[in-house]
Amino acid sequence: MSANPQWDISRALGVARLFHLLCGVRDACAAPFLTLYLRQLGLAAPWVGILMGSKFLVAACWGPLCAFLAKSCQKRRVFLVGSLLGSAGASLLMVLVPPLHRDHRSCNGSGSAATTVLPPAVTLTVTSAHPAGLPSLPARRRRSGGSEASDFTVGPAESDQETLEGLRLVSSLEGAGTTPRVLRPITSGETDSFGAGASEAVDPALLLPQDATLGGPANVSEVKGEAGSLELSSEGLQWTILLAFGFMVVWELLTAPLEQVASDSLYEYLDFVDATDRYRSLGLWRLLGMVAGVCGIAALMGQLDCFLTASGTQGVVCFYGYSLVSTVCFLVSTVFPVPTYQQQEPGYKTIKALSLLGGDPHLLLLALTVVLIGIVTSAVQNFLFWHMEDHGSSALVMGFSVALGLLGEILLHPFKTVLLRKLSxxxxxxxxxxxxxxxxxYYSFLWSWWSVFPIQILSAISSGVLWWAVEASMESLATPGTERPLSTVFRGHFHGGGCSLGSFMGGFLVMRFNLAVFYRICCVILLLWLSVFLSIQPRLPQERKINYSKLLAVEESDTSDSEPGSERDWLVKAMREEPSDCRG
Structure with a gap:
């Protein structure tokens, strides 16, 4: 069958690897930094949770439906091409969302944006043991609500004109250990005492030591009023939320069909020539693409952001990168392997897979676990970068932290079979x-910009090993022919629905508490469910197993003695050598 030019397996696998690699780069360009961009637009945590929850909900419902329609109408390539081109254009709509607060920023020599104008009547009091040289900090810190937390007291603004006229720095030393510094606007009749003029105003963030913030970085999210509320009190807030919501929904409607349609198409293509054993290894190429994408886009963000936008909102380079890579993926999709026949399969397999949950308590417990995993992981995906930014992390640090977890999962993949055999x-x-x-x-106790790196190696277990075990359990509990529909239900509906629910609740919890407390709450919930899971699992009725070794041994007595023994007992030996936990 493989000799037929229509079924060139080597070529199909090569195209599939390239496609998965590019899709990984594409997803990593925007998905990790999306909530950070929404924060920089000025949206509060509840609104970000609502937007992200709506995005996950659309993906969980719309993606499987599009996959069914594409298969029924035999229009899979049309769905692939339309999804890639449509999502490339829809992602650029996010650049048009107006921010609530426009920062007056300029590009310095290195290409990074620096704040040059601050609100008037700003007073700083800094305690320092070294008046001659104060430690530097990141240019600014962000609050959970999206507005900038400048870590100093801002007095009432006198006028917009005074804000644009600059600042005056007046320093006076009072004793050996205390240095009060006062910043006030420079009026039109004044001159700079340093002779540099108003254009050389000093960024006060560089004057503040680490302990001079409002209660420390962990409490940046607790500043009164910064979490915002759900009241649409201004016309600007209404437009920002409505446009962001509309653009994100349209973007997700166009993006959601891609993964499921491509997965089903490639699997059926390989299944027709009995080559599905090569299908599982393609996931590593997607992980490699995500590593390259998240590191590359993070490196570009600090260099190109201030040149791509006049409003000062960072993160727009993510959407330009996403659109560019989507265009390249479109070119590859034109030769992506798509079966040209109509496979005769019943169309009710998804319903049959769902019906298994009612009759199998093992599957029901596993489904509840997957929903909880989605709820908790949405907390990490949505607000971890907020927490890191509050501690001075840059986009490059955030990108490397994600890449470190993905690399750990890639390096652990060759030991997948051994781990599942040893651990069960x-x-x-x-x-x-x-x-x-x-x-x-650990995330709740972050203390500096680099402190997230040591714990990221656990992502190889909390993401990789966990999902390997879930998939192995689904395969062993599913009836013949329902493995893939059941996997789609678990990953698409249950996990996606859990992410949606977790996003909706997470935004309100972040508004009510701070991010550190929010992560501790999620930790306690996970530990409680872990104890419930381990206590219920042994009490569930044991799965009925078929002992194939004994069955074949009985059949051997009915065979002819003239039959070669090497052809009769090879499967018996294989089943005897296979551990019992793998058979069950």
């Missing part, structure tokens, strides 16, 4: 939940 499926799920709880607890 239940043990691997428990280990993954425990590592995820440990990550969340």
């Amino acid at each position: 499926r239940v043990g691997a799920v428990g280990l993954g939940l425990g590592c995820l709880a440990g990550q969340l607890l």
Whole structure:
């Protein structure tokens, strides 16, 4: 069959690897930094949670439906091409969302944006043991609501004109250890005492030591009024939220069909020539693409942001990169392997997969676990970069932190079979939940911009090993022919629905508490469910297993003695050597 030019397996796998690699780069350009961009637009945590929850909900419902329609109408390539081109254009709409607060920024020699104008009547009081040289900090810190937390007291503004006229720095030393510094606007009749003029105003963020913030970085999210509210009190807020919501929904409607349609198309193509054993290894290419994409876009953000926007809103380079890579993916999709036949399969397999949940308590417990995983992981995806930014992390640090977790999962992949055999499926799920709880607890105690790196290695277990165990459990519990529909239900509906629910609730919890407390709450919930999972699992009715070794041994007695023994007992030996936990 493979000799037929229509079924060139080597070429199909090569195109599929390239396609998965580019899709990984594409997704990593925008997805990790999306909530950070919404924060920089000035949106509060509840609104960001609502927007992200709507995005996950659209993906969970619309993606599988489009995959079914594409297969029924035999229009898979049309869906692939339309999704890539449509999402490339829709992503650029996010650049048009107006920010609530426009920063007056300029590009310095290195290409990074620097704030040059601050609100008037700003007073700073800094305690320092070294008046001659104060430690530097990041240019600014962000609040959870999206507005900038400048870590100093801002008095009432006198006029916009005074804001644009600059600042005056007056320094006076009072004793050996205290240095009060006062910043006030420079009026039109005044001159700079340093002779540099108003254009050389000093950024006060560089004058503040680490302990001079409002209660420290962990409390930046607790500043009164910064979390915002759900009241649409201004016309600008209404327009920002409505445009962001509309553009994100349209973007997700066009993006959601791609992954499921491409996955089904490639699997059926390989299944027709009995080459599905090569399908599983393609996920590594997507992870490699995500590593390259998140590092590359993070490096470009600091260099190109201030040149691509006049409003000062950072993050627009993510959408330009996403659109560019989507265009390249479109070129590859024109030769992506798509079966040209109509496979005769019943169309009710998804309903049959859902019906298995009611009759199998193991699957029901696993489904509840996957929903909880989605709820908790949405907390990491949505607000971890906020927490890191509050501690001075740059976009490059955030990108490297994500890449470190992905690299750990790639390096651990060759040991997948050994780990599942040694730990068992239940043990691997428990280990993954425990590592995820440990990550969340660690995130709540971040103390500097680099402190996130040591814990990211656990992502290989809390993401990789956990999902390997979940997929192995689904395959063993599913009836013949329902493995893939059941996997789609778990990953698409249950996990996606959990991410949506977690985003909706997470935004309000961040508004009510700070990010550190929010992560501790998620950690406690995970540990409680882990104890419930491990206590319920042994009490569930055991799965009925078929002992294929004994069945074949009985059949051997009925065979002819003239039959070669090497052809009769090879499967018997294989089943005897296979561990019992892998058979079950």
